[in-house]
Amino acid sequence: MTGLTEAADPLHGLSQDAVRDHAAQALTRARSRSTTLTDAVDDNDLVRQHSKLMSPLVWDLAHIGSQEELWLVRDVGGLEPMRPELDDLYDAFQHKRADRPSLPLLGPAEARAYVGQVRAKAFDVLERVPLEGRRLTETAFAFGMITQHEQQHDETMLATHQLRRGEPVLHAPAAPGRRTGKLPAEVLVPAGPFVMGTSVEPWALDNERPAHEVHVAAFHIDTTPVTNGAYLEFLESGGYEQRRWWSDAGWTYRTAHQITAPRFWRREPGGWWRTRFGVDEPVPADQPVVHVSFYEAEAYAAWAGKRLPTEAEWEKAARFDPAGGQSRRYPWGNEDPTPEHANLGQRHLSPAAAGAYPAGASPLGVHQLIGDVWEWTSSDFGGYPGFVAFPYREYSEVFFGPEYKVLRGGSFGTDAAAIRGTFRNWDYPIRRQIFAGFRCARDGAPDAAETR
Numbered sequence: 001m002t003g004l005t006e007a008a009d010p011l012h013g014l015s016q017d018a019v020r021d022h023a024a025q026a027l028t029r030a031r032s033r034s035t036t037l038t039d040a041v042d043d044n045d046l047v048r049q050h051s052k053l054m055s056p057l058v059w060d061l062a063h064i065g066s067q068e069e070l071w072l073v074r075d076v077g078g079l080e081p082m083r084p085e086l087d088d089l090y091d092a093f094q095h096k097r098a099d100r101p102s103l104p105l106l107g108p109a110e111a112r113a114y115v116g117q118v119r120a121k122a123f124d125v126l127e128r129v130p131l132e133g134r135r136l137t138e139t140a141f142a143f144g145m146i147t148q149h150e151q152q153h154d155e156t157m158l159a160t161h162q163l164r165r166g167e168p169v170l171h172a173p174a175a176p177g178r179r180t181g182k183l184p185a186e187v188l189v190p191a192g193p194f195v196m197g198t199s200v201e202p203w204a205l206d207n208e209r210p211a212h213e214v215h216v217a218a219f220h221i222d223t224t225p226v227t228n229g230a231y232l233e234f235l236e237s238g239g240y241e242q243r244r245w246w247s248d249a250g251w252t253y254r255t256a257h258q259i260t261a262p263r264f265w266r267r268e269p270g271g272w273w274r275t276r277f278g279v280d281e282p283v284p285a286d287q288p289v290v291h292v293s294f295y296e297a298e299a300y301a302a303w304a305g306k307r308l309p310t311e312a313e314w315e316k317a318a319r320f321d322p323a324g325g326q327s328r329r330y331p332w333g334n335e336d337p338t339p340e341h342a343n344l345g346q347r348h349l350s351p352a353a354a355g356a357y358p359a360g361a362s363p364l365g366v367h368q369l370i371g372d373v374w375e376w377t378s379s380d381f382g383g384y385p386g387f388v389a390f391p392y393r394e395y396s397e398v399f400f401g402p403e404y405k406v407l408r409g410g411s412f413g414t415d416a417a418a419i420r421g422t423f424r425n426w427d428y429p430i431r432r433q434i435f436a437g438f439r440c441a442r443d444g445a446p447d448a449a450e451t452r
């Protein structure tokens, strides 16, 4: 018995009606965001492919509806298929992103009508289906899964907006500046076990489960994500040209693609500029760097005399409260994120300055683990001990393996419904169009005191 615990289920004790309300609100918020992202451009822009890396926006929209129909209307609701001919078109496993524009996709008006019809049926199902007795409907899990799916595609659509050329069409207030005094560069996380993953978070996905104890040796972790200013020192000191900072795979990639700076950056006579959702601006030194690949993150860390954190280190820094031995839902505690805690949900269209969210810091004093930028870790994506695929292998399990690296914490483009201390994202180490940055870690002294 170590006395380590996991925070309690936040929906525990709520009536079925309260859970239904919670699910309906989450679905409605997701739809409002999908509508913002698709109404921001004209029909021509909706059907166009803005980058080979991305689907046309209208594909994402109808795919959101198709998955919702599959799980909520047909599986949970037991209703007949509405448009069986759509199943193949919007099956992400059947068609690569690059091929999607040539499919006979629904047009913008049809896609909007389809997702609206699906949503009306899904709400009918949510009204009548018992939220118990079946794992898929327990605590409205399927509705939570579909909410997260829509929010994840909204973040993908936001990345498509970033790749789109042309005048700015999305608008939001500027992200906050620093709201702390000078922060220490690093925080020491003492050696010892903690509870990783979850067995109680009701809408956690299969890859976050089950909760299990992991022993982590003492390590130092950067207090905030690496900023543009710090990254520029690496760049200006020739970091991209010096083979020694790069892994073999990283150097091959960097050389083959002639990578010399984060994506969307360019050198001007007076300094570095970036393009952000159609706006040209000087690169802000105090914000976390974003649009870097795993390989660039790894090279920076080597240059800085550090390394990337493992996934377990990241989660311990984000969740572990040494005072009580509890693994919290979030760094700041167990309550859902508010605008004071973290830069989430596309409320701002960039990361916020390092030190902008003192209320979101962990008990040990690590800042901005949630929101701003996804953080690359050194870990491959895999199942936890006792992993069971649910509700289908294609959600996570088919991606397990060394070709994907785990990212943690969510970005300014991630909604609160789709992030928590246990949430795991994964992607190829070459990806740069996602809203990814990183922070560094290094080993602690081998004799650093155990916490328990």
Ligand SMILES: [Fe+2]
Residues within 6 Å of the ligand: 063, 067, 092, 149, 153
């Ligand atoms: Fe999807």
